[in-house]
Amino acid sequence: MSAASGRATITHAAGLHARPAVRLTKLAKTFAAEVRLRGLPDGAPVDAKSIVKVMGLKLRAGTILAFDAEGDDAEAAVEALTALVERRFDEDG
Amino acid sequence: MAETRRRGLAAAPGLAAGPLALLPEPGAAAGAVRGPLPLGAALAAARLDLEALAAEAADDAAEILAFQVEMLADPALAEGARAAIDAGAPPAAAWTACMDAYIRGYGAAEDPYMAARAADLADIKARVLAALTGEGDAPLRLPPGAVVAAHDLTPSRFLAVAARSPAGIALAHGHPTSHVAILARARGIPLVTNLGERPEGGNALLDGAAGLLVLDPDPATVAAFARNAADETAKAARAAKLAGTLAWRGRPVVLTVNVDDPAAVADAVLKTADGVGLLRSEFLFMGRDALPGEDEQAQAYADLLNRLNGKPLVVRTLDVGGDKPLPGLTLPAETNPFLGLRGIRLSLAYPETLRPQLRALLRAAAGGDLRVMLPMVSVPDEVEAVRALMAEALADLEARGIPARPPPLGIMVETPAAALALDRFDIAFASIGSNDLVQYTLAASRDAPGPVARLADPYHPAVTRLIEATVAAGRAKGIDVSLCGDLASDPKGALHLLRLGIRRLSVAPAALDRVRLAVHDDREETA
Numbered sequence: 001m002s003a004a005s006g007r008a009t010i011t012h013a014a015g016l017h018a019r020p021a022v023r024l025t026k027l028a029k030t031f032a033a034e035v036r037l038r039g040l041p042d043g044a045p046v047d048a049k050s051i052v053k054v055m056g057l058k059l060r061a062g063t064i065l066a067f068d069a070e071g072d073d074a075e076a077a078v079e080a081l082t083a084l085v086e087r088r089f090d091e092d093g
Numbered sequence: 094m095a096e097t098r099r100r101g102l103a104a105a106p107g108l109a110a111g112p113l114a115l116l117p118e119p120g121a122a123a124g125a126v127r128g129p130l131p132l133g134a135a136l137a138a139a140r141l142d143l144e145a146l147a148a149e150a151a152d153d154a155a156e157i158l159a160f161q162v163e164m165l166a167d168p169a170l171a172e173g174a175r176a177a178i179d180a181g182a183p184p185a186a187a188w189t190a191c192m193d194a195y196i197r198g199y200g201a202a203e204d205p206y207m208a209a210r211a212a213d214l215a216d217i218k219a220r221v222l223a224a225l226t227g228e229g230d231a232p233l234r235l236p237p238g239a240v241v242a243a244h245d246l247t248p249s250r251f252l253a254v255a256a257r258s259p260a261g262i263a264l265a266h267g268h269p270t271s272h273v274a275i276l277a278r279a280r281g282i283p284l285v286t287n288l289g290e291r292p293e294g295g296n297a298l299l300d301g302a303a304g305l306l307v308l309d310p311d312p313a314t315v316a317a318f319a320r321n322a323a324d325e326t327a328k329a330a331r332a333a334k335l336a337g338t339l340a341w342r343g344r345p346v347v348l349t350v351n352v353d354d355p356a357a358v359a360d361a362v363l364k365t366a367d368g369v370g371l372l373r374s375e376f377l378f379m380g381r382d383a384l385p386g387e388d389e390q391a392q393a394y395a396d397l398l399n400r401l402n403g404k405p406l407v408v409r410t411l412d413v414g415g416d417k418p419l420p421g422l423t424l425p426a427e428t429n430p431f432l433g434l435r436g437i438r439l440s441l442a443y444p445e446t447l448r449p450q451l452r453a454l455l456r457a458a459a460g461g462d463l464r465v466m467l468p469m470v471s472v473p474d475e476v477e478a479v480r481a482l483m484a485e486a487l488a489d490l491e492a493r494g495i496p497a498r499p500p501p502l503g504i505m506v507e508t509p510a511a512a513l514a515l516d517r518f519d520i521a522f523a524s525i526g527s528n529d530l531v532q533y534t535l536a537a538s539r540d541a542p543g544p545v546a547r548l549a550d551p552y553h554p555a556v557t558r559l560i561e562a563t564v565a566a567g568r569a570k571g572i573d574v575s576l577c578g579d580l581a582s583d584p585k586g587a588l589h590l591l592r593l594g595i596r597r598l599s600v601a602p603a604a605l606d607r608v609r610l611a612v613h614d615d616r617e618e619t620a
Contacts, residue, residue: 019160022160058207
């Protein structure tokens with residue numbers, strides 16, 4: 001077991017809407033690690049593999065996301081997820 | 094039975110006539126297809142159905158359905174319903190209560206994009222409910238060519254109805270800006286929304302452009318409607334034959350269309366037009382908080398170029414400011430917005446909005462005939478400032494190995510300054526924006542109260558002289574001059590412009606056939 005954490009800022013203009021949220025949860029589900037996601041400074045952490053919970057955060061552009069993962073591939077999961085956010089969910093320059 | 098006329102909102106144009114077919118409400122359809130299912134199985138069945146639907150759907154619809162599939166695949170969705178069932182609640186009631194809470198939550202969101210997701214949640218709710226109760230989801234029995242009546246439609250239900258070739262759709266609720274309306278326009282299915290109550294009757298006539306539904310029409314109405322439909326069909330057929338070969342008094346005329354939202358323009362229109370003479374790129378942030386970024390824009394331009402199949406696409410950079418505020422930018426309040434920070438002035442004042450658009454345009458131009466047009470230009474320096482930003486963007490894209498090509502750069506002629514000093518501009522083309530040119534020439538707004546609006550006359554000699562000056566300067570420079578304002582969409586205005594030497598007209602999609610025939614027929618009568 002290992003643990004990892006990372007942060008990334010949502011720069012995607014529309015915030016964490018349906019399509020980006022689908023991409024994020026789909027990617028999170030490819031890892032065995034348990035991944036939790038929250039919006040800084042004071043958001044409650046939710047399961048990053050749950051579209052229902054992630055959409056429920058209604059995160060806007062400019063929010064800093066914090067990922068906390070636990071499990072064998074925790075580090076790879078955090079790395080991949082922060083990279084996705086930084087790439088603007090592969091849909092936004 | 095006497096005919097009744099019902100007024101709703103025009104959501105997708107077209108004329109439809111046929112038997113009125115009431116769409117069974119979800120969950121109320123006769124004929125159980127697979128018996129009541131426990132919640133887990135109902136969720137799985139709904140997900141399988143949606144995945145199958147998404148696999149057959151066009152891109153626009155598949156994207157809407159992908160979100161619903163992901164929601165259904167999430168165990169968290171039904172947590173509340175499971176807890177209630179464990180506590181003894183009937184499954185259907187537990188599921189309904191659980192989903193209604195989500196729907197209320199999304200529906201109450203301030204962000205319109207989030208609020209629109211409530212329709213997706215309602216879609217999921219109905220689909221699972223049908224599986225839970227064992228009702229509904231029977232194959233839709235709709236006669237082909239029917240005018241389908243329903244309270245409202247979710248996107249997936251619309252697609253199921255659309256697959257059965259309806260003549261048109263009449264909804265008690267819904268809205269012209271909904272996903273369903275966009276899908277209907279793209280598919281050429283006439284749609285009227287907001288009729289108030291679900292219509293009932295034997296036969297129906299539907300006029301999508303007028304937002305009109307006629308129930309149990311009198312024979313005379315049917316005959317008049319059929320004549321109109323036949324007229325429109327004949328006109329469209331005659332106009333389509335002239336596509337690509339239009340001439341006025343022996344001189345070739347190029348007829349393009351003005352496009353707001355590409356999703357709302359039928360393929361048939363793009364097929365017969367000579368291209369898109371004005372894409373109002375403001376459509377990109379319709380219903381959202383801010384402008385989408387470079388990749389999404391590049392994709393939107395590339396998609397439209399694909400649909401145009403080699404014909405040119407003129408994209409106007411963001412034309413906002415003044416009366417049209419740009420979401421996400423706080424602008425100083427202006428006492429006279431039409432003479433203030435708008436059009437290219439605003440883009441240059443906030444280059445962080447212009448840069449991603451220029452990069453997206455450079456990338457899309459590598460894949461087709463794309464041209465870039467700047468709005469509200471007054472002086473050549475504005476064009477040069479954009480050219481410099483474009484050169485920077487091009488160098489950066491090339492350094493990253495991203496395919497890009499500098500597109501031809503042109504301007505809208507909307508100010509008397511641009512019209513009278515066009516020779517000073519280094520540009521590849523010019524397009525007259527008659528609405529603003531009239532307003533700035535006569536110092537009169539079209540939206541002003543009566544006597545002022547009457548001053549805003551596009552046939553005023555001062556406007557005519559500015560158009561003539563623009564045409565003459567264009568000829569001297571050897572560049573194309575077109576006109577893309579409302580004046581061109583009116584057959585009388587189009588002929589006036591041809592007499593002034595304009596040979597390229599860009600018109601509203603609904604005016605395309607009308608203007609084409611007027612130009613052609615004028616040639617026949619007076620040549």
